[in-house]
Amino acid sequence: MSSLPSVNWSYPTSVRFGVGRIKELPDAVKATGMSNPLLVTDPRLASLPMVADAIASLRDAGLAAAVFCDVKPNPVDSNISAGVEAFTSGGHDGVIAFGGGSGLDTGKLIAFMSGQSRPIWDFEDIGDWWTRADPDGIAPIVAVPTTAGTGSEVGRAGVVTNEATHTKKVIFHPKMLPEIVICDPKLTVGMPRFITVGTGMDALAHCLEAYSAPMYHPMSEGIALEGVRLVLENLPRVAADGSDLEARGHLMSAAAMGAVAFQKGLGAIHSLSHPVGALYDTHHGMTNAVFMPYVMQFNKVAIEQKFERLAGFLGIGGGYRGVLEAVLKLRDDLDVPHTLSGLNVDGGKRDLIAEMAIVDPTAGGNPVELTKDGALEIFDKAQLGTI
Numbered sequence: 001m002s003s004l005p006s007v008n009w010s011y012p013t014s015v016r017f018g019v020g021r022i023k024e025l026p027d028a029v030k031a032t033g034m035s036n037p038l039l040v041t042d043p044r045l046a047s048l049p050m051v052a053d054a055i056a057s058l059r060d061a062g063l064a065a066a067v068f069c070d071v072k073p074n075p076v077d078s079n080i081s082a083g084v085e086a087f088t089s090g091g092h093d094g095v096i097a098f099g100g101g102s103g104l105d106t107g108k109l110i111a112f113m114s115g116q117s118r119p120i121w122d123f124e125d126i127g128d129w130w131t132r133a134d135p136d137g138i139a140p141i142v143a144v145p146t147t148a149g150t151g152s153e154v155g156r157a158g159v160v161t162n163e164a165t166h167t168k169k170v171i172f173h174p175k176m177l178p179e180i181v182i183c184d185p186k187l188t189v190g191m192p193r194f195i196t197v198g199t200g201m202d203a204l205a206h207c208l209e210a211y212s213a214p215m216y217h218p219m220s221e222g223i224a225l226e227g228v229r230l231v232l233e234n235l236p237r238v239a240a241d242g243s244d245l246e247a248r249g250h251l252m253s254a255a256a257m258g259a260v261a262f263q264k265g266l267g268a269i270h271s272l273s274h275p276v277g278a279l280y281d282t283h284h285g286m287t288n289a290v291f292m293p294y295v296m297q298f299n300k301v302a303i304e305q306k307f308e309r310l311a312g313f314l315g316i317g318g319g320y321r322g323v324l325e326a327v328l329k330l331r332d333d334l335d336v337p338h339t340l341s342g343l344n345v346d347g348g349k350r351d352l353i354a355e356m357a358i359v360d361p362t363a364g365g366n367p368v369e370l371t372k373d374g375a376l377e378i379f380d381k382a383q384l385g386t387i
Contacts, residue, residue: 002245004185012260013154017183017252019245025054025096025144026061028180032140034094036064038087040107041098042071045146050187051098054144066090068110071099074168074277074284075106076161077120083110087139094140097178100199101150101284104143105158108176111139112158125157125172125361133173143178146187148251149199149285151206151259153181161278168274170361183256185249193239194286197334200235200251202285204228204327205269205292206258211310212303213265213365220264223257225313230254232314232326239334265365268295268357268378275356282343289336290343293327294382295366298374302367328387339385350379 006018016024029037037058045051046069058065068086071079087095087110095114097107113120115137122132143153152158157172188196207227210220230250237247272295273287296303300320307320316322330336337343354375357363363370381387 004249013177015181019186021182022184026058028142032179036092037094037096038092039096039098040068041103043069045099071102071106073102074161075102076163080109084113087114096142098144100147101152104152109158111141112176114139123171125170130173135175138175141178143181147199148255149202151255154256155259166278168278183252185245188248198283198285201289203255203258204231205288206262209267210261210264212367214367215264217264220261224261227254227257266362267366268370271357271360271363274360275353280345294378298378299368340382
């Protein structure tokens with residue numbers, strides 16, 4: 001029996017958190033004004049009872065609904081185009097973004113692009129490019145996360161790979177923030193251990209990088225601290241017992257907290273992970289997990305003093321070194337590869353990866369300026385396993 005509370009948050013959007021709250025999906029959909037939603041998810045989830053149950057509950061409530069699941073683990077622009085076609089041809093009036101990061105991001109981007117006349121790349125998260133969009137053409141979104149990692153359910157952006165250039169792009173608009181989020185830890189229970197670990201490490205990366213980013217944003221910094229604690233304490237519990245609803249609930253909270261916190265910034269973990277994922281189709285969270293300690297060491301001069309506070313908050317001795325050792329132990333305990341070879345990533349594209357990393361939008365938040373030489377240094381150490 002779980003001791004988790006069932007609560008409603010509005011931070012930064014309306015969140016319905018608690019075990020069993022997926023039953024409120026029809027009410028949430030109606031509250032946003034939808035009558036014919038398109039449920040966007042990935043092919044694996046589409047074949048599971050949770051999606052069939054969700055569609056049945058919607059139809060029982062008098063709502064028309066259909067499923068779109070042409071979604072890759074690392075979504076590409078053709079997935080968005082196909083989804084917009086399905087949205088339009090089905091006469092849909094909103095989107096239920098259902099799943100892990102791929103389903104959530106694809107659903108949000110389909111809702112965003114459903115009423116736009118310009119190419120998706122015109123809305124990349126650069127300067128004020130988001131103002132090019134027609135806000136009235138953005139369909140309402142209800143988000144239902146089934147993993148505890150990206151936090152995309154409370155984010156205002158989506159990540160998609162440009163198939164022509166093999167680069168990951170962040171598309172941003174304030175109205176891409178879902179109107180209602182249902183966080184039900186029961187939906188994460190069936191995740192394979194590899195996905196549980198990878199998504200949990202993604203949440204940890206968000207919190208650690210947000211905490212490390214140099215921007216002044218004390219609200220995000222405080223959220224990041226608690227997010228780190230929740231992941232360190234609960235991810236090992238969930239990896240050992242996938243049915244531990246309390247720990248899964250805490251991880252869902254940490255995932256959302258990471259996405260809220262990284263308004264402060266991300267860094268080299270993500271800016272290296274993005275090109276590796278685009279070029280080698282690796283799992284995003286697991287790629288972050290591999291790069292994590294090497295980036296921490298690269299940033300040591302800038303974060304060492306701040307990590308003394310983090311260590312104190314976590315009850316870890318040894319300051320910065322203690323936190324680094326805690327991360328290394330967590331990776332080892334969870335069977336995260338220590339080097340890139342464990343993800344089948346070789347050094348053949350190291351130069352291209354470094355060039356892509358330094359222009360990735362997340363690079364600007366790294367506490368030490370990320371140059372091409374610096375990106376190569378991190379990549380090479382992650383290949384050799386040199387901390």
